Amino acid sequence: MRGATSHDHIFDPETRVNALLALLLRDMRLSIRVGGGALMGALFFLIVVVMMPFAVGPDLNLLARIGPAILWLGALLASLLALDRLFAVDHEDGSLDLLMMGAMPLELAVLAKAIAHWLTTALPLVIIAPVLGLMLNVELKAMGVIALTLLAGTPALTFIGLIGAALSVALRRGGLLLAVLVLPLTIPVLIFGVAAANAAIVGPAPFGPPFTILCALSLGSLVLGPVAAAAALRHGLE
Amino acid sequence: MALIDLANPTRFLRLVNAVLPWLAAATAILFAIGLYRAVGAPDDYQQGATVKIMFLHVPAAWLGMMGWGLMSVAALGTLVWRHPLADVAGKAAAPIGAAFTFICLVTGSLWGRPTWGTYWVWDARLTSMLVLLLLYLGVLALYWTAEDPGRGARAAAILSLVGAVNLPIIKFSVDWWNTLHQPASILRTGGSAIDPSILTPLLIMAAAFTCLFFTLHLAVMRNEILRRRVRTMQLMEAQRFAEAGA
Numbered sequence: 001m002r003g004a005t006s007h008d009h010i011f012d013p014e015t016r017v018n019a020l021l022a023l024l025l026r027d028m029r030l031s032i033r034v035g036g037g038a039l040m041g042a043l044f045f046l047i048v049v050v051m052m053p054f055a056v057g058p059d060l061n062l063l064a065r066i067g068p069a070i071l072w073l074g075a076l077l078a079s080l081l082a083l084d085r086l087f088a089v090d091h092e093d094g095s096l097d098l099l100m101m102g103a104m105p106l107e108l109a110v111l112a113k114a115i116a117h118w119l120t121t122a123l124p125l126v127i128i129a130p131v132l133g134l135m136l137n138v139e140l141k142a143m144g145v146i147a148l149t150l151l152a153g154t155p156a157l158t159f160i161g162l163i164g165a166a167l168s169v170a171l172r173r174g175g176l177l178l179a180v181l182v183l184p185l186t187i188p189v190l191i192f193g194v195a196a197a198n199a200a201i202v203g204p205a206p207f208g209p210p211f212t213i214l215c216a217l218s219l220g221s222l223v224l225g226p227v228a229a230a231a232a233l234r235h236g237l238e
Numbered sequence: 239m240a241l242i243d244l245a246n247p248t249r250f251l252r253l254v255n256a257v258l259p260w261l262a263a264a265t266a267i268l269f270a271i272g273l274y275r276a277v278g279a280p281d282d283y284q285q286g287a288t289v290k291i292m293f294l295h296v297p298a299a300w301l302g303m304m305g306w307g308l309m310s311v312a313a314l315g316t317l318v319w320r321h322p323l324a325d326v327a328g329k330a331a332a333p334i335g336a337a338f339t340f341i342c343l344v345t346g347s348l349w350g351r352p353t354w355g356t357y358w359v360w361d362a363r364l365t366s367m368l369v370l371l372l373l374y375l376g377v378l379a380l381y382w383t384a385e386d387p388g389r390g391a392r393a394a395a396i397l398s399l400v401g402a403v404n405l406p407i408i409k410f411s412v413d414w415w416n417t418l419h420q421p422a423s424i425l426r427t428g429g430s431a432i433d434p435s436i437l438t439p440l441l442i443m444a445a446a447f448t449c450l451f452f453t454l455h456l457a458v459m460r461n462e463i464l465r466r467r468v469r470t471m472q473l474m475e476a477q478r479f480a481e482a483g484a
Contacts, residue, residue, distance in 0.1 A: 163396070163397075163400055167380070167393045167396065167397060170389065170393055171380070171383060171384050171385075171389065171390065171393055172385075173383045173384075177379055177380070177383055180375070180376050180379050181376045181379070181380065181397060183372075184369055184372040184373050184376060184408075185373075185400070185401070185404050185408075187369060187408055187411065187412070188404075188407050188408055188410075188411035191411045191412070191414070191415045192411060192414075195414075195415065213411075217407070220407075224400070224403060228396055228399070228400050231317070231396055232393060232396045235317065235389075235392040235393070235395075235396065236389055236392065236393055
């Protein structure tokens with residue numbers, strides 16, 4: 001048995017969970033309060049969807065047909081937009097350095113931050129998606145399905161975006177670089193998200209396979225995202 | 239010679255300078271034989287002479303994909319073993335792989351015009367290669383924006399590994415998406431076996447492209463090492479100047 005060090009308490013599972021929860025709640029509180037910009041993503045989502053009829057015309061039949069695609073694309077862009085702040089603010093005020101030096105594994109800390117980010121920026125998108133679907137003439141029963149696919153798919157967007165956010169903060173660059181890095185990686189999520197929504201609304205393909213693959217993408221990126229993001233932070237900020 | 243011996247840039251440069259002329263000569267000879275055999279290969283009974291684009295298109299596609307594989311191995315070298323030349327190898331592979339992928343897309347587009355009647359179709363394989371090109375361009379953008387070469391190399395290494403995990407998923411999803419949207423109506427289902435009169439020139443061309451890839455790769459690596467030396471000398475010069483002034 002090793003001698004007791006001051007860090008031994010962190011290996012206690014309960015302490016570790018408490019630390020994760022504290023970080024999660026801190027991030028959520030910060031993003032809800034003034035200057036946090038939690039609902040900015042939802043507002044952007046609304047504007048993107050409103051712009052769409054101006055581009056393709058107010059034909060309700062056409063809008064109903066491409067409605068799921070518009071909602072998914074809007075949610076993808078909105079969740080991308082918010083990623084910039086994920087590490088940048090913490091990097092500016094030095095709390096990211098504290099997290100990296102702390103006894104909690106960086107992967108878990110990054111995971112807690114990502115979950116907080118998902119709860120404050122992606123979950124509002126899922127909630128307002130049915131309302132926006134109304135404006136696109138999507139059927140009432142289809143809106144629940146679209147919201148369900150967004151609920152299953154947006155974690156994948158957050159966790160993939162996490163990698164891009166970590167890389168861009170390590171290079172002290174944000175904005176367009178983040179989008180260029182992350183967007184190609186999200187193609188599978190977009191494909192299976194829209195496919196699941198369309199399968200449930202117009203058929204004839206079954207809803208099950210694309211939806212389960214969508215869930216698999218979210219779970220897979222839940223594992224890959226924090227590990228890669230933590231590696232990016234460690235290698236970039238050392 | 240062990241891989242670790244190459245960590246010394248001077249020794250590596252000596253090796254490159256010895257190997258490069260031979261590799262370039264092999265490339266030229268293989269291209270001469272391959273192109274000659276490709277021109278002599280029989281025309282397709284439906285597509286006519288346009289089928290000869292394949293001799294450029296297919297090897298370019300293979301090498302475009304191999305470029306990412308090379309980058310992933312180099313990324314492991316950078317992140318795990320911290321081999322000093324690994325990030326140089328990864329950085330050198332990115333533009334070459336992107337160029338081969340681009341050649342594959344352009345020749346595919348030119349091939350599509352007479353056979354499919356359009357320059358671009360959202361065919362599964364074309365789309366996958368396009369996404370590969372986008373990922374290459376992302377890595378290049380990362381290198382362009384990084385101020386510090388070492389930091390940029392490590393960031394690009396992580397992105398390469400993430401891409402290596404993601405590429406099969408993207409390939410699978412694009413295939414799935416393609417069969418969902420357009421049933422195979424454009425691509426005729428040809429015989430699976432390729433006639434030797436076509437296969438032999440194709441393999442020679444593939445060997446020629448591979449030699450070309452490694453010739454360019456070694457040359458770019460050499461240039462990158464020299465560029466870093468120049469950078470270090472400039473920094474030292476600036477420091478000396480500053481100390482002299484102070």
